[in-house]
Amino acid sequence: MAACVFLGDEVSGLGFRLAGVEVHCPEPSEVRALFQRLREEARVIVVTAEVAAALPPDLLRDAESATWPLVLVIPDVRNRVAAPDLVAEVRRHLGMAE
Template sequence: MARFAFLGDEVSAAGFRLTGVATHVPRPDEIPALVRRLGEEVEVILLTAEVAAQLPKGWLDETHAADWPLVCVMPDIRGHQEPPDFAGPIRGQLGIG
């Protein structure tokens, strides 16, 4: 069974906690170290866009190019930050954007 971790706001974390997912509501200064540690411990990391914006530049690109762990950036329930548009450039290159 895949091991998941969620990093984000309190409200979203409460919902994920109900499903049995390990949840974290980190302070901005804790995010890089926590994500690095979780990358070695879990198979899937779910991040809100607000948390993803606190990561070092290029980290998401490197992670999406790697096989492990699977990282998913989801919208922030409070609407503070939009997730990055990874599909837009690909659709543009394919001529369907």
């Protein structure tokens, strides 16, 4: 079982690979199947916003709200697709949104 895996583009994955993280750079047609397989095998899944956008919204929402594995959506190095604003999400969940 992998402790942490990364799903995203090759450039963004370089830093994760240097840190010893298992890196996957899937084709758009492979994203869903790979993500579902990794949910069963990994403890933490780091996904770029671009790859997350290729997942069905319900699948991503269920994965993010599950307690295991931890799923984090981050921007890629080139910031082509904006990642969700985590601070705003936490405030909204706590009822502190403006």
